[in-house]
Amino acid sequence: MEGRRTGGMALMGLRERQKANRRERILEVAKARFQTDGYAPTTIELIAKDADVSTVTVYNYFDSKAGLLLALVSESDQLLIRQLKTMIAQKPTDLIDAVATFGQILRRHAMRYLAKSTWREVLSASIQEGSSDFGRTYLELDRVLVDLMRSMIVDFQARRLVPETVDSDALADCLFSLQNIRFFQFIADDNRDDEDIDSRLRSDLKALQGLFSTPAH
Amino acid sequence: MEGRRTGGMALMGLRERQKANRRERILEVAKARFQTDGYAPTTIELIAKDADVSTVTVYNYFDSKAGLLLALVSESDQLLIRQLKTMIAQKPTDLIDAVATFGQILRRHAMRYLAKSTWREVLSASIQEGSSDFGRTYLELDRVLVDLMRSMIVDFQARRLVPETVDSDALADCLFSLQNIRFFQFIADDNRDDEDIDSRLRSDLKALQGLFSTPAH
DNA sequence: CCCTAATTTTTAGAGCATAAAAAGTTTATG
DNA sequence: CATAAACTTTTTATGCTCTAAAAATTAGGG
Numbered sequence: 001m002e003g004r005r006t007g008g009m010a011l012m013g014l015r016e017r018q019k020a021n022r023r024e025r026i027l028e029v030a031k032a033r034f035q036t037d038g039y040a041p042t043t044i045e046l047i048a049k050d051a052d053v054s055t056v057t058v059y060n061y062f063d064s065k066a067g068l069l070l071a072l073v074s075e076s077d078q079l080l081i082r083q084l085k086t087m088i089a090q091k092p093t094d095l096i097d098a099v100a101t102f103g104q105i106l107r108r109h110a111m112r113y114l115a116k117s118t119w120r121e122v123l124s125a126s127i128q129e130g131s132s133d134f135g136r137t138y139l140e141l142d143r144v145l146v147d148l149m150r151s152m153i154v155d156f157q158a159r160r161l162v163p164e165t166v167d168s169d170a171l172a173d174c175l176f177s178l179q180n181i182r183f184f185q186f187i188a189d190d191n192r193d194d195e196d197i198d199s200r201l202r203s204d205l206k207a208l209q210g211l212f213s214t215p216a217h
Numbered sequence: 218m219e220g221r222r223t224g225g226m227a228l229m230g231l232r233e234r235q236k237a238n239r240r241e242r243i244l245e246v247a248k249a250r251f252q253t254d255g256y257a258p259t260t261i262e263l264i265a266k267d268a269d270v271s272t273v274t275v276y277n278y279f280d281s282k283a284g285l286l287l288a289l290v291s292e293s294d295q296l297l298i299r300q301l302k303t304m305i306a307q308k309p310t311d312l313i314d315a316v317a318t319f320g321q322i323l324r325r326h327a328m329r330y331l332a333k334s335t336w337r338e339v340l341s342a343s344i345q346e347g348s349s350d351f352g353r354t355y356l357e358l359d360r361v362l363v364d365l366m367r368s369m370i371v372d373f374q375a376r377r378l379v380p381e382t383v384d385s386d387a388l389a390d391c392l393f394s395l396q397n398i399r400f401f402q403f404i405a406d407d408n409r410d411d412e413d414i415d416s417r418l419r420s421d422l423k424a425l426q427g428l429f430s431t432p433a434h
Numbered sequence: 435c436c437c438t439a440a441t442t443t444t445t446a447g448a449g450c451a452t453a454a455a456a457a458g459t460t461t462a463t464g
Numbered sequence: 465c466a467t468a469a470a471c472t473t474t475t476t477a478t479g480c481t482c483t484a485a486a487a488a489t490t491a492g493g494g
Contacts, residue, residue, distance in 0.1 A: 018472090204387065
């Protein structure tokens with residue numbers, strides 16, 4: 001999956017090495033341009049010129065401008081995953097807090113990497129190109145994050161802080177999804193800040209707790 | 218809000234009438250083309266020719282191709298809202314069932330209107346153009362749907378089927394959001410059918426019930 | 435009936451994206 | 465080591481979305 005680290009580049013033939021080089025050069029200049037000039041003002045032609053390739057080559061590597069962006073984003077996975085694992089390893093005792101923190105780590109990571117307007121392009125593209133190669137790569141990240149959420153829940157269950165009768169798969173998927181749609185809303189609106197979404201997510205969970213804590217009927 | 222019914226068209230001057238006519242003509246031919254030929258193959262030039270205006274006029278009225286699509290979608294609101302109100306008026310006794318039905322009505326309405334691939338464009342555009350005029354119009358629909366969900370919850374509370382201590386605003390927003398992200402997933406994947414999502418939504422709610430029904434710790 | 439203000443059309447151009455042919459390299463083979 | 469084969473990249477051409485400006489049209493008031 002993540003085998004694009006160039007550690008073993010010496011083993012590759014020249015052709016492969018050049019290919020990896022071009023790919024990395026394109027990603028590098030694209031990232032720099034997107035961060036400084038923004039997504040829309042950065043033209044493929046400019047990226048191609050910076051990376052010293054033709055515009056068509058950029059398309060050969062990344063299918064589309066949005067595909068290039070998605071490739072860029074999925075490169076930042078590792079750091080995010082590490083941060084989330086660290087949080088889980090600290091054995092939080094309150095699930096609501098833990099889910100809220102999970103969301104917060106995601107949002108802060110996202111903001112450190114790209115501007116909201118650029119993230120709108122990412123989310124937009126991930127829906128549109130869900131069946132293309134690059135769309136799938138992005139969806140893969142979601143799968144990994146759900147897995148992390150599940151491992152966290154299983155850990156809560158092991159400590160008897162969550163009933164063992166609960167389906168951890170379903171709960172992980174559900175809690176991640178809830179967190180994810182709040183992330184969407186965070187990205188969609190420039191005026192929504194981190195705290196805003198944090199309290200929203202907490203009141204979501206409080207409301208659900210209130211709904212189910214007194215067995216209905 | 219919904220004052221674009223042309224009932225009072227006789228009161229308008231000729232200029233206004235022509236404008237309304239052009240607008241409706243464009244929407245009409247666009248809808249027909251999107252439904253028969255699909256979104257991508259339908260060019261603005263073709264729509265303009267069908268509606269007997271210039272291509273630039275289409276842009277004057279709807280900003281973009283996606284904006285035209287969003288305008289089209291928000292015209293189908295009324296029927297959807299009526300269907301949801303009918304369901305709520307039937308006083309369902311199980312909240313989980315009711316939320317699942319809510320989602321089902323939404324999905325079936327959507328599928329009656331446009332193909333999944335076209336809906337992907339809609340969702341994609343609604344994120345991207347969240348701050349533009351047409352983006353706001355679409356977000357407005359979400360607000361109306363959350364209101365419906367809230368009225369349903371308040372009704373449950375009046376019948377003592379949901380604790381009155383629960384914040385109905387927060388719960389409505391949360392349950393709608395959960396339903397909404399499952400709608401997103403329904404649209405994103407051509408291979409996901411209605412039942413698939415229905416059971417997913419139900420297991421979401423079951424999992425949450427299981428989480429909170431035994432007060433943790 | 436003419437003027438003006440609003441609206442549409444024309445025109446030109448930038449940028450994204452794709453397809454096919456041409457040119458250039460790398461790798462494999464004798 | 466030269467040459468052929470395989471693979472990439474570049475060139476070239478084209479279609480579409482979208483914007484901006486000037487030019488043409490047309491409704492409505494005096």
